Structure formats: C-alpha cells, structure tokens
Amino acid sequence: MFNNLKNRFVSAIVPDLPLLPSSERERDREQRERDHQRGGHMRYLQMTDKIPYGRPSFLQLLTNDELRASADHNVRPIIVPREINLLPWATGYAECVNSGKSEWNEDQAAFCRQVLSDPEHKHPDLPYTYFGIYDGHAGCGAALAASHQFHHILHEKLVDCIEQLLPRDEDIENGKLPLNANSFPHPVYFQRRVSKDELIVGALESAFFHMDSLIAQDRNRFLYRDPGGCTACVTLFIDGKMYVANAGDSRAVLCQRRAGPASAVASGSGVAANQAESDAVEAAAYSYPTPYSADHTPETERERLLNVARLTPHLMGKQYVAMEYAKRPHIKNLGQRILCRQGTMKGWTYKTLTRDDLRMPVVNGEGKRSRLLGTLGVTRGFGDHDLLAINTGIEIKPFLTPHPDVRQRDLSQVVSIPDEHNEDGDYGILVMATDGLWDVSENEAVARTVFQTLSRYPTEKHRYTMVAQELVARARGKINDSGHWRLADSKAAATVDDISVIVIPVHQYYKEHIQWTHNYKNELEQRRRRAAEAEANNMAQEAVNVLNGIIAEEAHVVEEQPQDEKQAEQPVPEVKLKEKELEQEQEEALVAELNDETPQQTSLETVSESLEQVQLDVSAAQAAAAAETTTTTITIAATTNKQQQRNNRKGKGNRQ
Known part of the structure; x- marks a missing residue:
C-alpha cells in the first residue's frame, strides 16, 4: 500500500515519467532483496527511492525489456527518438550506453517548453525553451534528479523577475529592445542598473545552486540510494537569445559554416540524394566550431582549487x-631546491623540499587524467555530497561548486542573406554532448561531421536526428575481434563512456521567435484598434449625454420663465401707488403752472420734494421686496428721466 501511494505521489510530481507496472516493480524489488541477501550485485532495474530509473521520456522506452536492451554493453545500440515531433524544431538526439563502465547509462537529457505569463495581462506572454544534458558519476541519482526537477527550479527563478523580463509594447514595435528599456529604470530603489541579460544569467546561476542544495536535502532524507554526482550543460532560448550554462566537462559547441559553393547543397536546395561524396566534403570545408562552454576539470581549474586549499588548509587534513x-x-630530493608554485601564482619559484612537500598534491595528473585529491576528474556540477577521497577519507565536496559558466548569443545580430540559403551555417547548429563524445572527437571534426551529414540529407525532416546518430556512431566506433571498441577511421581506442548528444538547429528557434513577434504585433494593432474604437464610442456617448443635459436644462428654464416674467411685471402695490400719486402731482403742477403762471422756482422745489419723497418710499419698498429691486429701480429711473425732460421743456417755455 505504501509503495502504491509513493508511486502515485511520484507520478503527480513528474507526470511525463513512465512508471513500470506494479507487478514488474514488485518482482524487481524481490529480486533486489534476494541479490542483497546473497551479497551479489543487482542485475535488474535499479530504482532510486525518489525517482525511478529510466531513459529520457521522449525516447519512449516504457518497459523493462526496452531499458535492458538499451543498456546492452556488448552491442551498445544507438537509441534515437521514435517520434521526432516530440522534440521542438526537429531537434536531433541520440545516445548509447558505455562498454561496461557502469551497469546502466548514467547520462540523462531533458527539455521543456514554458511560457512566462503576466498576471495582470498587460504584456504579452514570453515563451522559452530549455534543453539540458547531465552526465552522472558514482550513481545515477543526481542526474535523474536534475533531468526531472531543474526546469521547475529554473521556471521559478525566471518568474521572480517576470516584471522586468516581459517585453513591452514599444519593444515589440521596434523589433528589439532599446538601450534605455533593457535595464532597470529604477535608480531610486537600486544603486545600479541591471540589464535583462544579467537577470537571465542570474536566474540560471541561482537555479544551479538551488538544484545542488535540493539534492543535498533529499540525500539527508534518504530519498536516494546512490545519488552520486553529475555534470550539467543547459541551453535556454528566450527573447530571441541563446544562453548556455555549463558546469563540468560536458560541452556545447556551435557548429557554423561560411557561405560557399556548397551552401545550397547543405541547406537542401533540391540536390539529389546520390550526390557525390565530394560535394559533402566541399560542404564541410567551410565549417568551423565556436565553443560555448569550457571544461571544468582539475587541470583547467587548478588555480581555483589550489587557492581554496591554501585559504582553508584544514580541508586537506594533513594528507595533501x-x-x-x-x-x-x-624522498631522495629532501633538502634540495625544487621548482613550484602555490595558489594563484602564475610563475614558478624555487623552494627547499621538506617532508610536508612529499604529500599528494591537491591536483595531480594532466589533461583528462588529472584528478582532484586523486579521485575525481570534474570540479563543477551537482551532488557528490558523500564523495570521499580514495585512501584518505577526505571530503571532496568543499572543493567543488555548482557555479556554471554562462555564455550568450543575441540571434537578432546574426546577418544571414536569404539568397545564399545558409541559415544553418549563419545561425549555427548547437551540439550539446557529454564527455563520451568529446573524449575522442575534436570540435573541428564535429563541425565537419555536422555539415557533411546535413548535405547527405538536404530535405529530410529527421536530418538533425541523423546528425546526432552519426556523431554517436563515430565516437562509439566498432568492436573488433578482441572485444575492444575502436574508431573506424583511425583504429584508435573509441570511448568506453556513455554518450549522449543533442543537435539543435538554432535558426528554427529564431524563425519561431520572429513569428511570435509578428503575431504579437498584429495582436497589438488589433488591441489598439479596439481601444481606439472604444474611446471613440465613449466620446460619442459623452457628447450625447452632454447634449441631453443641455436640452433638459433648457426645457427646465422654459418652464420657469413665464412665472418669473409674470412676477416681474407685477410691481409691489405701494410702489405702484406712489407712482400714480407722483404722476397726479406732476399733472396738477403742470396745470397750475399753465393756468396761474406760478413762478418756475416754486414749481421746481415742489417737484424736487416730490422726487425725494418718492425715492425714500422706493428705498423702503426695495428693502421690503429685495427680489424685485432691480425692476423697480429701472422703472423709477425711467420716470425720473421723463420728468426731467418735461421740466426742461417747461424751463425753455418760460424763458421764451
């Protein structure tokens, strides 16, 4: 019951990993117990406690029989995917097991296609693709863990900086990121600007450290039986760029070719399948490799390792x-002068040899035979938390690091002329492989093989798979009558290690990126068109609302106007009475003047007194009825003007 629950939990975490039938798992468990009781070696499928052993899921090796057949050390079959559509861009993959170095193929490979989504949906989703290849040693647990978990960790690290990684609308319109938009414009919150490239490189580096610490945690929980360690070579395609992160002696090489007479042949311009071999040789003559990683071995990292030992001498335990x-x-050289150098020294110096100098050096050997503490041949990668030096029991992990070298390439800067049909040569074919390939193959030879094989398969969809298969076949060689594997071309010893090769057509990714950019431009135009239409509709609606408001306001004014005019036409009764009295007095005064010929002075005084009295009365009326003050004032002013005109006419008449 517990095993069933555990298997369900594992399948929930890694749904794409095929689980063996329960009956087969039970038989394997019983067989392992019997082998353990007999003291023999396990000859059946080895299972880790956390992740069951298996080959990469895209190979679709689902049964024990298929796994055992793939691990036949006598035949060393070359395994390729059954369906090339499972890998993006028709990417090629091939592998073969070692010649008996370990029971199972300890290499692992993985890929993942993911999307970074804006939670607020203000910016477009950013797709990315990851490839990883892991070379295990001293067990397959670390390589299995990395192949199934690293892409989840990397996604989390990218999500942490999603606000800065997502492209803005102006970036899509310009076709590339402007200089001022490629870094943090936040000097208030940050002391220095951080570019997008630095964010992605930092995400890769922190993902490597996180993966190593996760293996350590699982080891402490006894989730792995033989975790061992592994190297890691990872490629990330995102935002039109290629990032390669490597820790260990696996390698990534970008194989390119200059445009020449054979460009059309290698790119598939309709040349027949039976084209002469000379054409393939001519196609490869223009090829050249560009390394995108560096091997991390005790020899290449001698300076760093010696410096660690010098600064922390207790790690050597008086053994090194x-x-x-x-x-x-x-020992015979004791007391003599000897050339040496220590730590980070670039040059050499003399010292007198003492007994302490007779201890084993931290790094000994040269080339591929160099060893750290006489035990390990790689100095970077995941795992190795339990690894001890041979004969001394000194822990090796303090000298190791998961820190990767990260190199990048901006594919938008690549110049490719369509008429030359040299896209694969200009953008390059990225070959990622474990050291089983590079132990017997030089970078230049790999580049030649790549373009020779592509020229033989100019139009086939599986042409990159054929490249991977050809590379593995040449490194594996052929077995002779004595049972030794030899290279076919030179009869030299072939590799006896596991071989895993991924062949990635970089141009196919960039085509996909350009298409994504084009699609988003169209989406952006449609979005802006819809926004403009919505804005126009809103403006029209606002205009209608304003017009309706004006009409309603005018109707309200029309309804109130008659009542206001009626009230304006009806003066205060007292004011009307005073006006009538004034007119009557004026008429009486006029009659008196005409009949009795009253002196002009008396008439003017009478009129003046009457006007003063009227003004006082009007002021009182205005205080009583403040609302009608304006109308009354206008009426009195008009009356006064008329009276003055009459008086003026009277004065003229009297003078005459």
Missing part, C-alpha cells in the same frame, strides 16, 4: 599539499 611542482618530488 596545496602546491604544484614542475617535477614530482621524491
């Missing part, structure tokens, strides 16, 4: 010495 000698010292 942090020195490099021009000649291996012997």
